[in-house]
Amino acid sequence: MPTDQSEQLSSLYGRWSEMWRGDFSHARAILAPDFVVHQARPDGSDSEAIIGPARILPEIEQTMAAFDDITITVDLGPIVDGDLIAARWTMRAAYTGGIPHATAPIGTRVAFSGHDILRVADGKFVEYWTCTDILDGLAQLGAVAGPNGPARH
Numbered sequence: 001m002p003t004d005q006s007e008q009l010s011s012l013y014g015r016w017s018e019m020w021r022g023d024f025s026h027a028r029a030i031l032a033p034d035f036v037v038h039q040a041r042p043d044g045s046d047s048e049a050i051i052g053p054a055r056i057l058p059e060i061e062q063t064m065a066a067f068d069d070i071t072i073t074v075d076l077g078p079i080v081d082g083d084l085i086a087a088r089w090t091m092r093a094a095y096t097g098g099i100p101h102a103t104a105p106i107g108t109r110v111a112f113s114g115h116d117i118l119r120v121a122d123g124k125f126v127e128y129w130t131c132t133d134i135l136d137g138l139a140q141l142g143a144v145a146g147p148n149g150p151a152r153h
Helices: 004-020 053-066 134-140
Strands: 031-038 067-081 084-095 109-121 124-132
Touching: 004 053, 004 067, 004 084, 004 109, 031 053, 053 067, 109 134
Parallel strands: 031 124
Antiparallel strands: 067 084, 084 109, 109 124
16 A cells, blocks of 8 residues: 555656656756766766756757657556655657667657666655666667667668
8 A cells, every 4th residue: 555655756756757758847846956867878978967957857858859759658667665766668759850870760750668766855856867778769760780770761
């Protein structure tokens, strides 16, 4: 049986998911000023170099600029354990262009998955660990060679 805290954190994750669908209206209400992202970056950059909403909102905007007709489904979770929330998700979208080296035509449908772990303190997200199968998404766009080769045209 869910506890009140579990329900509150699940609701907070729902607002997180809305943010990834383009609703930034409550971003500052759910992200701590010292919010930190822990992420392996394909370009080798330090994911912790910038903190707070200024770190994550441009990444969401970049995603939204490269894709249209975005749907994000939560496949598992959110699972709440103390001050941590975890979920597995899948993003499906249509490519709109702009990803370096991509050879796929505009409109190519892609789908890739990932998972999030977020830590909450004082009702806001303070840390974020993410693992996204971005290489699968890039392979579908022909931007990198994947196990099935570049995107088919």
